[in-house]
Amino acid sequence: MTSTPRPELMPVLLGTDVGTYSCARMFHEAFGCRSVTVSGLSRGSISYSSIIDNVYVGRGGTLDDELMIKTLIDIADTDRTPILMPFMDRDVDLVVRHRSELEAAGYIIPLASNDVVERATDKGVLNEVCSSLGLPTVTTVEANLSEDRAVWSAGLAEITFPAVIKPKEGGTAFGRLQFTGQRKVYTAETVEEALSILTMIEGAGFTGTMLVQDMVVGDDTYSWIASGYVDSRGTVTGISMGRQILGLHQSSFIGNAGIIHVIDNPELRSIAENVIAALDLRGFFAIDIKIDSRTGEPYVLDVNPRWGRGSYYAAVGGVNLTRAMVADFIDGIALTPRVGDREGIYAFVPPLTILRWVRDRKLRRHLMSLMLRRPPVHPLSYWKDPNVKRFAYRYAADFNQLRSLISSYPSPSDTAF
Incomplete structure (x- = not known):
């Protein structure tokens, strides 16, 4: 038939x-x-x-x-x-x-159910999930800006500065606001600076909850990403791991990667899959994990129940996430799980920036050797989509990214800020 x-x-x-x-x-x-x-x-x-x-x-x-x-x-x-x-x-x-x-x-x-999307983007829920899995969590204080200032400012005594400040619920309501000084993530060296930032956000009309967290210390290379797809049966049918080599440090892009070393990490991949199962997540996901340079402990910092901005790195590793989604949502096929196991480099900024921003000499040598064996992959450079204007835009964008990096993050730091 x-x-x-x-x-x-x-x-x-x-x-x-x-x-x-x-x-x-x-x-x-x-x-x-x-x-x-x-x-x-x-x-x-x-x-x-x-x-x-x-x-x-x-x-x-x-x-x-x-x-x-x-x-x-x-x-x-x-x-x-x-x-x-x-x-x-x-x-x-x-x-x-x-x-x-x-x-x-x-x-x-191809999103999870509405309640699962809401749970997955709630940083408080993520902390609870990590605790239940025996994973380390960072000290976190909730600052509900709809409450009296004295209430949310008192909790800052629990934080060991420097600290990170970000929206509790994935930035949806926060992201709809537009105000001077708006950032996806803030850093504060002191309690006074934290209070100043929260007061600014409150003054912009945000009445939700901001999280103030102890900072997980480590430069960009201590950050990892797990991107993939989990089907309607709860099986992760495609997943790829990437080590962030250099992040985008402009205020509106913080949290996004410029260069990713695509290489499997079974230990961190297992952590990501356990978090996905605990959240009962379905569809695309992008999970941020950072290893504290002082202790070597991995912290799950963020779960995005959607396609991530840098998710093309999964294809560099040999996993096409759209195939996994179409097989599940449209064709009703249960795929055999696929793990990205092809080592490579995803580079949205000029890859030779590795020489300036990667401090670990052994890692730097390995990445340079890898680039000689397999050229880095730029997500905008697709040989089946040739156009002179696209070609010109790609190189102009590379130059602008490099210029912005030098301005916003002139040299690598222990905190990546």
Whole structure:
């Protein structure tokens, strides 16, 4: 009996940055399909591409929720299978809030259930999960900015400074705000500096909860990433590990990697899989783990229940995450788990920056030798998507990233800040 072929895939991607293009590239490599992006303005990462159809809506880059949802529903009315891919916390929040009407329009949404997404992005829940698994957790104080200042400021006495300050719930409500001095993550050397930062955020109108945490010490190379896909049966069918070599240190990009050494780490991979199981997570994930340089203990710092900005590094390791998702969500196939075991380098910034920002001589020598054996992979450089303007943008972006790094992080530090 001959099976009816499924309709062509139509990935619909929310965003304009390198993570958006990387996802389109991975879909194209796996299935040969073109993606659609929906955004308020054009950006070089997705412009002049032969594998992306760009839909720009809104006036002057302004794109409200109502217009976005209407546009997405209009786009879904096709003969292709629409797959909706949010990349930023605010886009995940939008999709979760309008999930029922988007699914009614025909969208495949490869996110966990709404309650699991909420739990996974709650840093307090993550601390509880890590404690239950016997993993170390950092001392954390919750500062509820809707309460009286005296209440949340008193808790800072528990913190050993320097400290890290960030939103408790993944930055969704926080990310919708726009104010001078806004950052994804703040650092404070003293309690007075922490109070100043929290007061600024409170003054910007944020009434949610910020977390103040003891800092896990270590430069960029002590940070690891686990990116993958867990299917509807709870099986991690694709996962790849990467060691961050150099992060992006501009205020709006903190927490994103510029260079990743793709290499398996079974111990940290096991930790990531245990956290995923404890959260009952489904769909794409990106998990940040940092090893404290003083103790050697690994701390799970963040769980993102979505495609990560640098997730193309998984393909460098030999794992195409879109294949895992399509097999599960669309074809109903239980794949044999695949672990990224091909060593390589993902580089969104010029890879020779390794010579300046990697202090460990043995690691630096190994990375230079690896680059000679296997050239680094730039997510925007796709040989099936040639265009002179794209080529020019890629190198201009490299130069700008290098210039910003020199300005914001002139030399490596023990804290990576």
